[in-house]
Amino acid sequence: MTKTALALGMFDGMHIGHKKLIDTCVLLAKHAGLEPAVFTFSNHPLELFGARVPRLLTNEERAEIMKRLGVKKLIETEFTKELASLQPAAFVDMLKAETDPGLIVCGFNYTFGRGGRGSAELLKKLAFERDISVAVVPPVLLNKQPVSSTRIRELIEKGDVAAVQLLLGRQYTLSGTVVEDRRIGRTIGFPTANIDPDPARCIPTDGVYISMAELDGSIMPSVTNIGTNPTVGGTRRTIETHIIDFDGDVYGKPLRVFFVKRLRPVMTFASLDELKAQITKDCEKARQYFGC
Numbered sequence: 001m002t003k004t005a006l007a008l009g010m011f012d013g014m015h016i017g018h019k020k021l022i023d024t025c026v027l028l029a030k031h032a033g034l035e036p037a038v039f040t041f042s043n044h045p046l047e048l049f050g051a052r053v054p055r056l057l058t059n060e061e062r063a064e065i066m067k068r069l070g071v072k073k074l075i076e077t078e079f080t081k082e083l084a085s086l087q088p089a090a091f092v093d094m095l096k097a098e099t100d101p102g103l104i105v106c107g108f109n110y111t112f113g114r115g116g117r118g119s120a121e122l123l124k125k126l127a128f129e130r131d132i133s134v135a136v137v138p139p140v141l142l143n144k145q146p147v148s149s150t151r152i153r154e155l156i157e158k159g160d161v162a163a164v165q166l167l168l169g170r171q172y173t174l175s176g177t178v179v180e181d182r183r184i185g186r187t188i189g190f191p192t193a194n195i196d197p198d199p200a201r202c203i204p205t206d207g208v209y210i211s212m213a214e215l216d217g218s219i220m221p222s223v224t225n226i227g228t229n230p231t232v233g234g235t236r237r238t239i240e241t242h243i244i245d246f247d248g249d250v251y252g253k254p255l256r257v258f259f260v261k262r263l264r265p266v267m268t269f270a271s272l273d274e275l276k277a278q279i280t281k282d283c284e285k286a287r288q289y290f291g292c
Contacts, residue, residue: 001100006025006038006039008105012056014056017146022036023069024137029103036072037075039099056149057173087114087117088113091113102132103135104132106120107136109139120134156205161209164259171258172259174195174197174201174239176196176254178250178252190283192240192242193241203239206226207265208224209223209260210223210263219258221290223242225240244283
């Protein structure tokens, strides 16, 4: 087994704080001749205790970002009752047996072991006793507040996707296969590519957003509506994206939506003509934003 420099954490957002931790791990691994690795969980620990934690990205997306940052080995373990019951020392012994770390990198607020009793300071002590070095990464601050996945979820659920971009270091995205809907957008000159929201994901609040749409390898300016379409009597919450200056066949294709900026809340219009006029204004704002 190759000795590792092991980054610990949930990494459920892969935000700029997580990136700093992994960058530190990769840099120290290179300096020490170790393999940069990550030990994380396939499910959020809080879910084991009945909490719902909206996902900020899929495990596959998380793995892809880690790979781009230089992680060579990813250990994803299910967080189980057995794992949750391990005492801090037993948890470190498990890490040593399964990943052979010469160095462990964790965040300032990392907790582990039964009841979250283990802290970064305790990890230093337990690791030292097992001939393992530990590097603790301080918080990354934005507007004097630590960047955290909880803070990002709150902003997404308020629709402040512009602020989210600063914390993630990238736009927040949702992906899915384009499904056929009622085609009302096409009847008023604004065809949409619709994806069903994944109930496990953190969904921005209802509203209209400037966005970008990735389809068939191309990224195009777009406007995305999240809501139930009250003007046309809709009852089901949908994510509908109008790709500007595009009218190709999209049904059944994978689509990724990048959320850039919230334009307005969902509104109910007296007629389809009023709805069409407002969508025209929304698209013009998106054109101005992208300069197209």
